[in-house]
Amino acid sequence: MVTGVRMETKDFERFVASQQGDAGIDWAEVRDEWLRALNSLHGKILGFLREYIKAGTISYGFTEIELNEPDIGIYLAKRMDIKIGRQSVSLVPLGTMLIGCKGRVDAQGPAGHAQILLVNEKVSRAADLIKVTVSVGGKVPHSTRERKPASWAWKILTTTVERRFVDLDKDSFFALLMEIANA
Amino acid sequence: MPEGFRLVPALQLDELASYHQDVEASLRLYFSPSNPTYDERFVGRREDDVRQELKSRIEESETRSALVLLTRLEASFKVDFDIRCKKRKKDPLSRHLREVKKKRKERVRLDEDILEGWKRHYPALSGAIGELRGAFKVRHWLAHGRYRVPSPNYNYYSIRRIADGIINEFPLFKEGAV
Numbered sequence: 079m080v081t082g083v084r085m086e087t088k089d090f091e092r093f094v095a096s097q098q099g100d101a102g103i104d105w106a107e108v109r110d111e112w113l114r115a116l117n118s119l120h121g122k123i124l125g126f127l128r129e130y131i132k133a134g135t136i137s138y139g140f141t142e143i144e145l146n147e148p149d150i151g152i153y154l155a156k157r158m159d160i161k162i163g164r165q166s167v168s169l170v171p172l173g174t175m176l177i178g179c180k181g182r183v184d185a186q187g188p189a190g191h192a193q194i195l196l197v198n199e200k201v202s203r204a205a206d207l208i209k210v211t212v213s214v215g216g217k218v219p220h221s222t223r224e225r226k227p228a229s230w231a232w233k234i235l236t237t238t239v240e241r242r243f244v245d246l247d248k249d250s251f252f253a254l255l256m257e258i259a260n261a
Numbered sequence: 262m263p264e265g266f267r268l269v270p271a272l273q274l275d276e277l278a279s280y281h282q283d284v285e286a287s288l289r290l291y292f293s294p295s296n297p298t299y300d301e302r303f304v305g306r307r308e309d310d311v312r313q314e315l316k317s318r319i320e321e322s323e324t325r326s327a328l329v330l331l332t333r334l335e336a337s338f339k340v341d342f343d344i345r346c347k348k349r350k351k352d353p354l355s356r357h358l359r360e361v362k363k364k365r366k367e368r369v370r371l372d373e374d375i376l377e378g379w380k381r382h383y384p385a386l387s388g389a390i391g392e393l394r395g396a397f398k399v400r401h402w403l404a405h406g407r408y409r410v411p412s413p414n415y416n417y418y419s420i421r422r423i424a425d426g427i428i429n430e431f432p433l434f435k436e437g438a439v
Contacts, residue, residue, distance in 0.1 A: 148308070148309070172305075172307075173307070175307065175308070176304075176305055176306060176307060177299065177300055177303040177304055177305065177306050177307075177308065177311065178299075178300035178301070178303065178304035178305065179304055179305055182305045193305050195304065195305050197304075204300075204301045204302075204304050205301050206301075207300035207301045207304055208297050208298050208300070208301050209297045209299075209300065210297055235304070235305060241301075241304075
């Protein structure tokens, strides 16, 4: 059927075009942007812990670990280890080529783990990431997925059914530490 | 108060195959960026992990569909057995199965009694019966919690092929047959 073949060719062209979208992306810059954001997370956490570090009750260290991500390849990123007396918690970077966020760090302790995500600063729960496209008069606007948020923020993803994003501040980080360190 | 299962007519094999295709297509869509809730559902995950999860869901779906196919086949043989006994059919297989029923009463077994009868009276179908017996081992494995290592010889598609062959080649009586 001629019409059917044309439709398939169009679909194929669309598919080929959709695969070209990443051609202009500077992956080294994507990696560096993520590593800068990771550094800023470490800086923020050191700020929260400053008085305890000064008093010698909490210590910390960094270890470079190897990450391997699609398009970016292999690179090194810093894992932060926080020692609170006998307890130890690690902040392990997972990468930046992830769904719905720009980066992820897993906080791992003896009693559990939690995710700290770099997300659009405006989202407060996972459901805010739902994409709805409305077609007006048969015209479909550009996908909102393509749009970059104005600014990114580190947030803790809760494990509750609602899966909320809690702003990362001193109180929420301390609560997270106590939870995963079995305090 | 739970409503319990609604009695719906058993799906025929082609309907079961369509159902399976619909479930697989739905899973593929749900696990793709075309799903409006994709970012919400998989936030923070690697695309590769999501692909693995999809693969695992499809495998589970195939396992479940295979179990339904096999129970449907089992039911087909039992319905056929009942009809041959109740309607007092005159062919040698029906006579044989009535003897079996007389002897074993309510303890008639699918494999040793019914399938063995088919094998004896339809020797040309013995190859298909052998395949079916192998597939029913998978059915027992599925129905009893999958606690042992499954046979690597069967999957949804091979069971589907066996089921199609049985339904097309075996002169099975169906519900409502005179």
